[in-house]
Structures are given as structure tokens and as C-alpha cells.
Amino acid sequence: MDFKTEFRNKTHVQSALKEMGKLLTRPWVIMEICGGQTHAIMQYGLNELLPEELEIVHGPGCPVCVTPLELVDKAITIASQPDVIFTSFGDMLRVPGSDRDLFSVRAAGGDVRVVLSPLDAVQIAHEHPEKQVVFFAIGFETTAPNNVISVLKARELGLTNYSVLVSQVRVPPAMHAILGAPHNRVQAFLAAGHVCAVMGYHEYEPISKQYHVPIVVTGFEPLDLVYGMLDAIRQLESGKSMVENAYSRVVTRSGNQHAQKIIEQVYEPCDQQWRGIGLIPMSGWRLRKEYSQFDASMKFKLEAMHTHESEICIAGQILQGLKKPKDCPAFANICTPESPLGATMVSSEGTCAAYYRFARDRE
């Protein structure tokens, strides 16, 4: 597949934008859920090309950003222990905890390793029976299958030195929270294509119906994004609200059922804290009791931690689409990717980081 000639094709993007301009009769607010989409919009400068009537707000779909501060502190405490190899996706290493990050644990002599898959962490556990190997299992539905496979693999290998520190969040409850909030501005959603690849999109149908919002399953290339927006605008302008799939090369209505089955086998739904937003009922997954031996938060008895967030940071409002990075007094002066005040500045998919990186002094 040649991205340049297919999904990043200037002519196609521009003709879709022209069509968008013709369709629009009034202003609309559309939220893209996923941080990967936020990043792509800014990376391709798509935000500059959109018609004025269309306002794009950025959603909570950055797994690094919404991982609770307390859990980051827990990770740091576990990683600092001498008999532990702490493994994580790269993005998490720079996320500030209450007083330091995983990078500084590594600099102080902790064994913190970046892995591309939790199965690599299982392999490390297999090779180092004398160490406790912990994987920081964070993410949305997208990472869940891999995270549970690592647990199943560890069980199959009979490993007693592998565990996961879980912060697994789900999109549909977050959509409920956003749409049910009194100040909600969102009139349509671009649903995250890769989440839907795993879960399908049938769970969005009741949401669309209940709140009368169009929801369009959307991919990550510029043309995917423009087509997703176009479908949403068509619905908005004609007063419709339904779930549409603009990413059919990857997503089906029922999703990957094998993945769903193993998630169901290992995880159960639970209430979940979202950094910056608060508790959203039944919005997360945790390990079922049968798998508690692989639960790092049980294995490492940690006392309740006192966390403190920056008082200036407005990451929570940004994650709910209520504000944009430029509404924050700290943006790009005291808060930068080198010294982030909140998680939306630290992750490459965080809204503040995307604005800082691609458009900090534009507009």
C-alpha cells in the first residue's frame, strides 16, 4: 500500500474538503475520540484546511493521558524495587508521577525496559526466573487483547514471576460521560478505528440513539479523517443520527470476536478513574479473580498513595473537549514536552503535545 498515493492524496483530500464546504450550512462541533487521530490531524495540518464552520474538539482517547496519577506513582514505586524488571510501552516512561517519572527510576539504577509487546515482557520473565517482571498494561480496548494474551501465555508457561499493572479503559462509557455532562458541546463523534477493529461498533448504536448523535467509525490517515468528518456532517445537516463505518477496510460491525472472547475470559468490567476526568462507572477492566496471581497491584502490597496534580493544568477539561490547549495559561511557556505539567503534554498522542509540536504559534 502506498500511503502517499492513496490515503494521503492531496487531490482526494481537497475535493472532499470542497464537498464539506458545500454541505455546511451552520457551525458544528465534532469530537475525534482517539489521540492517534488528534496527532494525525495536527501532523498533516488538516486543522488548517477545514472549513471555519466546523470545530474539531479532541477527546480523551490517549491512554497515556488518562492513566491515573496514583497508578503512575505505583508503577514508579514497583520499578524502584531491586528485584524487579519493570517493562512498559515507551510513551509511559516520560509521564510525570507526583514527583518523578520512570526515566528517573532508570537513571537511578532501576531496571526499566521499553518493550513493543507485552509478550516480550513474558519472554523476559521466562529468561529471568530470579526477578519479578511487571508489565504496565495500560490502554483502551486496542491494547487489551495483547495484554490478556500475555497473562494467558505466562500461565501456560507456569510463570510465577510475571504480573501486570492494569489500567485498562473503554470508550463507550467515556462517551456517555461526555454526552451526559451539563456543559457538553459535542454534536457528533469520530469513533476510534482501531478500538472498533477489536470491539466492532455495535456498542455505539444505543449511544447514538440515546443522545441523537452521529457516530462515524474513522481511520487515521488524512483521507480517512476527512471522509469520517464528511459522513458526520452529512448526518448532522440532514438531522440524522446513526452509526456509520468510514473505516470498512479494517472494521466490521461485530469486530474481532476471538479477541473479545479472551478479553472476557481474563478481564471483568470495573469502575475506573480517568486522570483529569475522575471516576467513570464501569469504564474499565480489571483481572478476574482467577488471574489475581498475575495482578501486580496485589503482588506488591502498596499503601494508598497521596498524589498531587498541578493546580494550573487544565488537562481534564481538554480531555472532555471543553477547552483547547491555547486556553491554558501554562501552555508552551511553563508547560512544554520537556517539563510537562500534565499528561496531555507528555504523550505523543496527547492533545497539548500535538498542538505544541505542530501548531504552537500558529492561528
Added chain:
Amino acid sequence: MSNKSTNSFEGLVCPIPLNHKKFIVIGHGSGGRMTHDLIRDIFQSSFGNPILNSFNDFAGVILPDQAKMKGRLCISTDAHIVNPIIFPGGDIGRLAISGTVNDISMSGGIPLYVTASFIIEEGLSFDVLRTIATSMNTAALEAKVQIVAGDTKVVEKGKADKLFISTTGIGWIPEGRQIGGEMAQEGDVVIISGTIGDHGIAVLAARGELKFSTTIQSDVAPLNQLIQNILETAPHVHVLRDPTRGGLATSLNEIALQSQVSILLEEDAIPVNPEVRAACEMLGFDPLYVANEGKVIIILPANEADAALKTLHHHPLGKNAEKIGVVKKEPTKRVLLKTLIGGTRIVDMLAGEMLPRIC
């Protein structure tokens, strides 16, 4: 030595003096006979030239013919660490020579002599060291420079990562040549000598971190011959810069800052090997930030750009060269990119380590 180490090699065997010819041991750094043997067998046999062979603690060298004219000495120093030390397309030795030769060449200068210090971790095999020394010599021959002085230290296992090489280069900048990061001017054209990101991805792949195989080769090469050719056809080049660590994006940001200008790139024009692009897509990397070791950014007046490009295309190291952007006055100190779809965005410096993303 712990008395508990019953399975230790050194703990129980009879201490017969071994003929250490397979692996580097601490004794090779003693300064005594073993050091002499190491220097003779590996370094002198690989680099052999009369200056080095004099076996003094200094190298007496002569200045080139050009120095009879006016000009300036150019000196550059660099330490090289890379894991693994041998990778597709090169090794730490070729990297050390090319890196230093290229740093000198970025002044428009002619590199002449290089010195090299080796910090070797105990346990490195002689074969590997010999391969690397031979490769250094090959790179030096390509660049027409001489390795005139060197030093060797051996450190205990775990105190270094196999081999570190520190090099210093000396060159001559002919009179009247004013090339530097502060010289970019409004209206200049920006050229890159070939595809970006090859070295960084080749090294990542060699570490086994990609989990998929590639045929990507590092571009590591000395660029001085190519640059001298360019300067013959385009004598008014303003800036030369090799986009190594931090990649093209970081180097251009440095130039925009030094010259107080803006640089506008065309994403469409930037050459990227399709395999490098695919690897970057999978890892969430941007090729603009991936390291190169055999590429040069050339910023020059628009009226010399075509001549420079033609010269580049005639040289194997410049055959994929492209015009990728222009220098503008505003917004100063910024690099902007016209994206594939026609939007414009900032191209920032790399904030820290590039990290693979989650999903």
C-alpha cells in the same frame, strides 16, 4: 573475587599463562608487551602508515599544498558509541572515521588527519576488533585521510559496552570559504543528498527491536569527496550540515536558530526509502527525526541549486538528492512543513528520546 563462586572460571583453574590471542583481556591495556602486541597486530597492521609506525607518543604531520595559500585549520572531535558495534551497512569503525571526516567537511574544509582512541571492554574478540580496524582503514582510504595517532585502553567487563571510539580530525579550510549554520539567507534553496532515516532504522533492526526483518542498510559514509565536487560547481554554498542524531528536523531547527530564518519544507519532496517509511509507520516514528550518517543538507543560493543537484546526481552518495525546501525570512527560528495534503505545520526539534508509541 568472591570465595562462593564455585563455578567461576578464574576461581578454580590453574593459572597457566594463556596466550591471549582470541579475546581482549585487562592485560592488553597494561601498557606493556601485551599492549604493544595488540597495537602491532591489530592497529598498525590495519592502518599502517609511516607516521603511525614511528611508534612515538605524537604524530608529526605536514600541512597540504593548499596550506601554502592562506586559510584556516579546522579541528573536530567526536566520541562514537553504537549498539550493536557491527550493523548492516557498517560498523563503529566506519562510523568513527565517517563521523569525523564529515564534521570537518561541513566547514567546506578538506579533512587530512584523524586520531583515534579506543576504549575496549574486556572480552571483546580479536576478530571483531580486527574487522572494525580494517573497516576504519577502508573508510579512511575512501576519504583519503590518514590515521596518524591512537591510544588504547582496556576496561573491566561491564565498565563499557564492547568498544567506544573517540576520534579527532584535522583539516584545512581554504581561504575565502565561509560555510556555517549561521549563513542561511532568505531565498536560499535547501537540498538533502539522499533518503533520510536509513542509519537509525538499520541500527534498530540490527538490535532485533523491530520484530520484523528488513534489508535496510546504514548510509554511513565519508562525504568529503562529494562535498568537494559540490563546492566546485556551486562555490557559494552557505550551509552544510550532516543530519545525524535527531535527524533532518533537528539539524534544520539548529540552522533556523543560528541564521535567524525560517525554513519551509515540502513533505512531498523529502526522499524516504519505502522500507524505512514502513518501519517508521509501524513504530510510530517520524523519519524526519531518525539518524543519518551519510547524508548532507546543503543550503545555497537558488541560482546554484540546479548545478549542485546535477553534481550530486552524478555521485553514488548523492544519486537520490532532492530540493526539499526554501529559506524564508518569517517566522524566524522556525521550520515549517507543507504537508502532503497541503496543510502547514511546525517541524520541531526532538524533545527527548524517540519512543515507540502504544497503539
